[in-house]
Amino acid sequence: MITLINNIKELIQVEDFPQKKVSGKKMKILPTIKNAFLLIENNIIKDFGNINNFKDKNIVVDNLIDASGKMVLPTWCDSHTHIVYAGNREQEFIDRIKGLSYEEIANNGGGILNSAKKLQTISEENLYKQSAKRIEEIMQLGTGAVEIKSGYGLTKDAELKMLRVIKKLNNNYPITIKATFLGAHALPIEFKNNKSGYLDFVINEILPIVVKEDLAEFIDIFCETGYFSVKDTERLLKAGEKFGLIPKIHVNQFTAIGGVQIGVKYNALSVDHLEEMRAKDIEVLKNSNTMPVALPSCSYFLGIPYTPARKIIDAGLPLALATDYNPGSTPSGNMNFVVSTACIKMKLTPEEAINAATINGAYAMGLEKTHGSICRGKKANFILTKKIPSYGFIPYSFGNHQIDQVFIEGLKI
Ligand SMILES: [Zn+2]
Numbered sequence: 001m002i003t004l005i006n007n008i009k010e011l012i013q014v015e016d017f018p019q020k021k022v023s024g025k026k027m028k029i030l031p032t033i034k035n036a037f038l039l040i041e042n043n044i045i046k047d048f049g050n051i052n053n054f055k056d057k058n059i060v061v062d063n064l065i066d067a068s069g070k071m072v073l074p075t076w077c078d079s080h081t082h083i084v085y086a087g088n089r090e091q092e093f094i095d096r097i098k099g100l101s102y103e104e105i106a107n108n109g110g111g112i113l114n115s116a117k118k119l120q121t122i123s124e125e126n127l128y129k130q131s132a133k134r135i136e137e138i139m140q141l142g143t144g145a146v147e148i149k150s151g152y153g154l155t156k157d158a159e160l161k162m163l164r165v166i167k168k169l170n171n172n173y174p175i176t177i178k179a180t181f182l183g184a185h186a187l188p189i190e191f192k193n194n195k196s197g198y199l200d201f202v203i204n205e206i207l208p209i210v211v212k213e214d215l216a217e218f219i220d221i222f223c224e225t226g227y228f229s230v231k232d233t234e235r236l237l238k239a240g241e242k243f244g245l246i247p248k249i250h251v252n253q254f255t256a257i258g259g260v261q262i263g264v265k266y267n268a269l270s271v272d273h274l275e276e277m278r279a280k281d282i283e284v285l286k287n288s289n290t291m292p293v294a295l296p297s298c299s300y301f302l303g304i305p306y307t308p309a310r311k312i313i314d315a316g317l318p319l320a321l322a323t324d325y326n327p328g329s330t331p332s333g334n335m336n337f338v339v340s341t342a343c344i345k346m347k348l349t350p351e352e353a354i355n356a357a358t359i360n361g362a363y364a365m366g367l368e369k370t371h372g373s374i375c376r377g378k379k380a381n382f383i384l385t386k387k388i389p390s391y392g393f394i395p396y397s398f399g400n401h402q403i404d405q406v407f408i409e410g411l412k413i
Pocket of ligand 1 (some may be wrong): 081
C-alpha cells in the first residue's frame with residue numbers, strides 16, 4: 001500500500017542518514033523541510049522532500065492526504081513507563097494533597113507495595129485489559145514506541161505475569177514495545193528485613209526464567225536511599241550482565257548516591273530521573289554511551305525538583321524525555337505534556353524538547369535505527385498535526401495537543 005502525504009507545511013525531524021542520538025549544542029538543531037511530501041510504502045518511509053523534488057509523478061497512490069497548513073513529525077518515543085499495573089491510586093493522591101509525603105505514604109504500606117498487592121491478585125486477562133486501554137490512549141496521543149517495566153509484582157508469579165502481559169501487548173498492537181525487568185523496584189513485606197535475601201530471590205529465582213522465556217531485554221533497579229543501595233545495584237547489574245540484559249536504571253530521584261556512576265560502569269543504555277545531580281554525576285556521563293533521561297511529569301505531579309536539563313545539555317550531553325506513566329507518581333502517558341513541561345519548567349527550546357522526545361527517546365530503547373526520525377527505511381510512524389502556525393506551537397499550547405492523526409507502521413490509528 002502506498003500513502004502520500006502532500007503539501008505538508010513543515011516536515012519535522014528529517015534525516016538523510018540516521019544518527020544514533022543528538023547531544024549538547026546539536027540538540028538546538030531540528031532539521032525540517034517546508035512544503036514537503038512524505039511517501040510511505042506499507043509500513044516504511046520510502047521518500048520525502050520538498051514537493052518540487054517529488055520524482056514518482058506516475059506512482060499509483062492508494063491513500064492521498066492533503067496536509068495543507070499541517071505539519072508532520074515522528075511519533076514520540078517514550079523510553080520509561082510502568083503502564084502495566086492494576087487499579088489506580090487516587091486515594092493516595094488525595095492523601096498527598098492533605099499533607100502526607102511520598103515517603104510517609106510508602107511507610108504506611110501505600111506506594112509501590114499498594115500496587116503490588118493489587119497486581120498479585122488480578123488475573124492476567126484483566127491486567128491485560130486494563131493495560132491495553134492505556135496503550136490505546138498513548139497511541140492516540142502520538143506515542144509510537146514505548147518501554148514498559150515490571151516491578152509491581154514483587155513475587156515470581158506476579159513479575160512474570162506483568163512481563164507476559166507486556167509481551168502480549170507488543171504482539172497485539174502496532175506500537176513497538178520494549179520490556180524491562182524491574183524485580184528490584186521495592187522490598188516486599190515478606191523480605192522486610194532481608195534485602196539481600198530478596199536480591200538472591202530476584203537473581204536466582206526470577207531472572208533466569210525472564211531470560212529463558214525471552215520476556216525482557218533490559219534490567220532495572222530503584223537505586224535510592226531507603227530502597228536499593230549502590231552495592232545492591234552493582235550486584236543486580238552484574239547478574240543481569242551474565243544473562244545479557246542491558247541496564248536502564250532509576251537513579252538520583254530523591255538523593256544522589258552514586259547510581260549514575262554504577263550505571264555508566266555497567267554500560268547502562270540509560271540512567272533515568274536525575275532530579276538530584278552533582279557535578280561529578282554529569283562528569284561521568286561524558287564519554288559514556290549512557291543516555292540521561294528526564295521525567296518532568298513526575299516532578300510536576302510530586303512537586304519535586306525538575307531534572308537540571310540545562311546543566312546536562314550545556315555540558316555537551318544528550319537528553320531524552322519520557323513520561324514515567326505509573327499509578328503512583330505519574331498517572332499520565334501524555335508525551336505532548338512532557339514536551340511542554342520540559343520547555344516551560346526545564347528551559348529546553350522546542351527543538352531540544354522534540355529531539356529529546358523523538359531521536360534520543362528512540363536511542364534510550366535501542367530503537368534509533370528504526371524510530372525517532374523521518375528517514376528513508378525507518379518505520380512509518382508519524383504525527384500529522386492540526387493546522388498550526390509553527391512547531392513552537394506544540395509545546396506552547398500546554399495541556400492540549402495539536403494532533404490531527406497518528407500513523408503507526410503506516411496505518412492510521
Ligand atoms: Zn519509573
